[in-house]
Amino acid sequence: MKVARRPEELEPAERSVAIGSFDGVHRGHRRVLDEARAAGSPSTAVTFWPHPRLVLGNRVELLSTLERRLELLDEAGVDETLVVEFTPELASMSPADFAESTLRKIGTMVISVGQNFRFGRGAAGDPQLLRDVGFDVREVPLVDEISSSRIRALVRDGDVRAAAPLLGRPAEIEGTVVLGDRRGGTLGYPTANLAVPPDVLVPAYGIYVGEALGHRAALSIGVNPHYGGAERRVEPYLLDFDGDLYGQRLVVELWERLRDERAFPDEQALVEQIARDVEQARRATRPV
Numbered sequence: 001m002k003v004a005r006r007p008e009e010l011e012p013a014e015r016s017v018a019i020g021s022f023d024g025v026h027r028g029h030r031r032v033l034d035e036a037r038a039a040g041s042p043s044t045a046v047t048f049w050p051h052p053r054l055v056l057g058n059r060v061e062l063l064s065t066l067e068r069r070l071e072l073l074d075e076a077g078v079d080e081t082l083v084v085e086f087t088p089e090l091a092s093m094s095p096a097d098f099a100e101s102t103l104r105k106i107g108t109m110v111i112s113v114g115q116n117f118r119f120g121r122g123a124a125g126d127p128q129l130l131r132d133v134g135f136d137v138r139e140v141p142l143v144d145e146i147s148s149s150r151i152r153a154l155v156r157d158g159d160v161r162a163a164a165p166l167l168g169r170p171a172e173i174e175g176t177v178v179l180g181d182r183r184g185g186t187l188g189y190p191t192a193n194l195a196v197p198p199d200v201l202v203p204a205y206g207i208y209v210g211e212a213l214g215h216r217a218a219l220s221i222g223v224n225p226h227y228g229g230a231e232r233r234v235e236p237y238l239l240d241f242d243g244d245l246y247g248q249r250l251v252v253e254l255w256e257r258l259r260d261e262r263a264f265p266d267e268q269a270l271v272e273q274i275a276r277d278v279e280q281a282r283r284a285t286r287p288v
Helices: 027-038 065-075 095-104 127-132 148-156 160-167 183-187 269-282
Strands: 002-004 015-020 043-049 080-085 108-114 136-140 173-180 192-194 205-214 216-224 231-238 249-257
Touching: 015 027, 015 080, 027 043, 027 065, 027 136, 027 160, 043 065, 080 192, 095 108, 095 127, 108 127, 108 192, 127 192, 148 160, 148 173, 160 249, 173 269, 183 269, 205 269, 216 249, 231 269, 249 269
Parallel strands: 002 080, 015 043, 015 108, 043 080, 108 136
Antiparallel strands: 173 192, 173 249, 192 231, 205 216, 205 249, 216 231
């Protein structure tokens, strides 16, 4: 999949375009993307970074980084993605001006959007405005209860199993492996310490099972209360993995939340509980 940062980077062509933030690239987003793909080639996703709500001063916990979003868009089968830098200047642009300066400029003929799509200054632009300025617009009906906001709420609460059918894949957490306390290695369960980007959603504290790099994983999210910790840590243990992950980007699928984190009477009790968590990770089933 070709990725462009400016309209000029795309070859001249008549395009079928899907527009949206596409945070998480969930099942509802996939329908919008599929509609664009069905309308003709090349199919192009037009997405925005940073997330518009962040630029407008609102808080949003993202389901995926831009890097992961682009990977998921590639997996969805679009030919190209144009990443539009969302700035205060872009936010103040009239919908008609955005349509001309970006959509018309890349040769857009067909536009696929969700029914609730709004854009431009004051969110005044809608699918009808795009029709009025000459585009063939395909509105994709919303899928019941599938939205980035709904998925965020489930993941925030730790209900990753319920989030998976809405995403069409397991929920994930990603970050860069950085140096940690190295305490897990002394207990027999060496963990990676993930530095998660600040705007990316971190699920409720607790112990999870999932997968990373093709290995089952037991993951701790929290403050390590057994050791009196105060700083949040995200620490996956990859079963049967032998290698150095420092400095690498790691995407961890989250299949199920097992339990709350807690302190134990002694270290032996902690190790015994970790062993039980690891066995549950071996038996766990991928939710979708």
